[in-house]
Amino acid sequence: MSILDVIKKRKSVRKFKQEQITDEEMQLIVEAGQLAPSGHNSQTSHFVVIQKQEVLNELRELVKAEFAKMEFDETTYSSIKTSITLSKKGKYNFMYNAPILIVATNLRGYGNAMADCSLALGNMMLMATELNIGTCWINQLKWLTDNETVKKYLEKIGISADEMVCGCLSVGYSDQPNLAPVIRKGNVTDFIK
Amino acid sequence: MSILDVIKKRKSVRKFKQEQITDEEMQLIVEAGQLAPSGHNSQTSHFVVIQKQEVLNELRELVKAEFAKMEFDETTYSSIKTSITLSKKGKYNFMYNAPILIVATNLRGYGNAMADCSLALGNMMLMATELNIGTCWINQLKWLTDNETVKKYLEKIGISADEMVCGCLSVGYSDQPNLAPVIRKGNVTDFIK
Numbered sequence: 001m002s003i004l005d006v007i008k009k010r011k012s013v014r015k016f017k018q019e020q021i022t023d024e025e026m027q028l029i030v031e032a033g034q035l036a037p038s039g040h041n042s043q044t045s046h047f048v049v050i051q052k053q054e055v056l057n058e059l060r061e062l063v064k065a066e067f068a069k070m071e072f073d074e075t076t077y078s079s080i081k082t083s084i085t086l087s088k089k090g091k092y093n094f095m096y097n098a099p100i101l102i103v104a105t106n107l108r109g110y111g112n113a114m115a116d117c118s119l120a121l122g123n124m125m126l127m128a129t130e131l132n133i134g135t136c137w138i139n140q141l142k143w144l145t146d147n148e149t150v151k152k153y154l155e156k157i158g159i160s161a162d163e164m165v166c167g168c169l170s171v172g173y174s175d176q177p178n179l180a181p182v183i184r185k186g187n188v189t190d191f192i193k
Numbered sequence: 194m195s196i197l198d199v200i201k202k203r204k205s206v207r208k209f210k211q212e213q214i215t216d217e218e219m220q221l222i223v224e225a226g227q228l229a230p231s232g233h234n235s236q237t238s239h240f241v242v243i244q245k246q247e248v249l250n251e252l253r254e255l256v257k258a259e260f261a262k263m264e265f266d267e268t269t270y271s272s273i274k275t276s277i278t279l280s281k282k283g284k285y286n287f288m289y290n291a292p293i294l295i296v297a298t299n300l301r302g303y304g305n306a307m308a309d310c311s312l313a314l315g316n317m318m319l320m321a322t323e324l325n326i327g328t329c330w331i332n333q334l335k336w337l338t339d340n341e342t343v344k345k346y347l348e349k350i351g352i353s354a355d356e357m358v359c360g361c362l363s364v365g366y367s368d369q370p371n372l373a374p375v376i377r378k379g380n381v382t383d384f385i386k
Contacts, residue, residue: 003199003323004221007228007316026384028197034379035200036315037330040272041375047382055385077304079233111270115330115360118311120380122229123200126319130196137230137308158383167308182234186227187313189240190351191219192248 006129011182013134016098016172020051025131026100029171032127033104033120039112045120045166048103048158055157056101063140064092066147080143094140098170103141103154105163117166124169134174141165199322204375206327209291209365213244218324219293222364225320226297226313232305238313238359241296241351248350249294256333257285259340273336287333291363296334296347298356310359317362327367334358 001009026049033047050056067087072080086092095101104121106113125135144150145165155161194202219242226240243249260280265273279285288294297314299306318328337343338358348354 001196003194003196003319004225004228006196007225007320010228010230012230030382032197032200034382035197035203035377037203037205037318038380039330039332041377043377043380045380047380048385049382050385052385111336112332114307115311118308119315122312122315123319125230126196126316127200137232139232139305143304157385184228184234184236187231187236187238187240189223189227189242192241192243192245192350 001130003126006126008181010125010129012136013170013172013174013176014096014136015174015176016096016134016170017175018099019173020099021133021172025133028131029124029127029133032123036116036120036123038116038119042112044107044110045116046105046159046163047120048105050101050103050157051099053099056095059101059153060093060095062150062153063087063094063144064090066144066149067092079139083140083143095138095168095170096136098136098172100171101138102169102171103159103165104167105159105165108162108164113164114166121167121169128171132173134172134176136170138168138170141168194323196319199319201374203318203322205329206363206365206367206369207289207329208367208369209289209327209363210368211292212366213292214326214365218326221324222317222320222326225316229309229313229316231309231312235305237300237303238309239298239352239356240313241298243294243296243350244292246292249288252294252346253286253288255343255346256280256287256337257283259337259342260285260333272332276333276336288331288361288363289329291329291365293364294331295362295364296352296358297360298352298358301355301357306357307359314360314362321364325366327365327369329363331361331363334361
């Protein structure tokens with residue numbers, strides 16, 4: 001498969017089978033992320049691969065509880081509004097019940113943090129696609145990265161207070177029918193020749 | 194080539210041949226970027242592909258002039274220090290003399306701006322690698338995205354004031370010997386199973 005085929009095949013998956021992917025598959029996905037470029041090749045991104053159901057459950061409940069405490073107004077980003085509204089109703093699973101959550105963190109205040117983590121997560125998504133494994137980008141822990149309760153929990157699983165969450169991936173075998181491809185009108189692109 | 198092979202092959206190129214890549218190659222690179230995921234599939238990233246030597250020259254001189262006006266102290270990020278120091282000496286080409294600069298912008302203040310642009314630029318780097326075309330991530334226009342003189346120039350080439358530069362790529366055929374691969378110790382990765 002050419003790289004463009006993999007790029008075209010990749011689609012966000014939001015319904016996952018509960019079985020774990022193999023260790024070999026997990027290693028390939030992680031390796032793809034580790035090989036991503038980083039500013040000055042500093043490789044300060046930190047990946048935490050959560051495959052333990054107990055931790056996933058605790059995290060899910062914690063995120064729901066913290067969003068449920070929040071309020072929004074007309075300036076709030078639409079997806080954060082949805083997170084708050086659903087959490088207040090008690091029904092919110094920010095990671096779509098995936099058997100794996102990969103959390104990508106970097107140093108707080110570091111200028112390349114978002115770019116470096118995004119490039120790593122991008123590589124992981126493509127590697128997973130080639131292996132027929134579904135992924136979905138998850139922003140909720142990034143939105144809550146300054147939340148004290150969330151920070152305390154993340155410390156317990158090895159993410160220190162001087163790290164910020166830049167993004168996450170839900171990962172697992174897809175349990176989603178093969179829907180029609182997402183239509184991409186394409187970002188505006190100008191050529192100056 | 195498997196996607197992991199492309200990921201392993203990708204290396205930052207900082208010395209370029211002056212000839213243009215073909216239009217077909219350029220289109221494939223742009224397409225790879227346009228197909229990257231974006232928050233809510235909103236596709237607000239905007240790509241400006243500069244292949245006109247006159248514009249590249251003006252931009253290079255402008256960036257040098259603006260960095261030359263800046264000062265730094267011990268808290269300044271090391272690469273910004275280098276940009277300022279070299280610019281004050283009058284010898285600074287922030288884009289390594291590449292025949293193409295791709296500028297990726299997004300809406301100022303938009304929470305997914307950096308992630309969306311980074312994922313698009315990441316896809317472009319991998320597509321270019323498969324085509325044996327060199328790339329290098331360029332941060333300087335991002336660092337200067339609030340600079341009024343730079344903003345004014347960017348407006349002239351179609352980047353409006355409500356857009357911010359998230360990242361750029363230098364693109365072209367490599368004129369760099371095949372150096373040994375960059376050693377990646379690998380980002381710290383923890384598994385919670």
